Amino acid sequence: MKARVEISLRPGVLDPEAQTIERSLASLGFxxxxxxxRLKVIELDLAHQDRAAAEKAVEAMCERLLANPVIETYSISIDA
Known part of the structure; x- marks a missing residue:
């Protein structure tokens, strides 16, 4: 199975990199x-055969390592 995790900052948390991108685009005429x-995307190949077990494992990975739940939110998608 393949898992895709999209991680973004929570609303209200400053994102200086995104602000720089926005200003740079304007200065380039856009x-x-x-x-x-700005999002972080992490793709994982999983040995799990059961979709529910795979989702539960990826959620644990997000809570323990991949995302900082204090300032970030994440969404998980699982493909067979």
């Missing part, structure tokens, strides 16, 4: 770009 958000 007008009208607003509210840039």
């Amino acid at each position: 007008e009208g770009v607003e509210h840039v958000r």
Whole structure:
């Protein structure tokens, strides 16, 4: 199974990298770009055969290592 985890900062948490991207796009002439958000994407190949077990394992990985639940949120998608 393949798992994809998308991690982003919680609303209200400053994202200086996204702000820099937004300003840089404007300085390069790309007008009208607003509210840039930066995401981390982590893709995993899993040996699990059971979708529910795979999702539970990836959620534990996110809580313990991949994401900082204090300032980040994450979403998980599992493909067979």
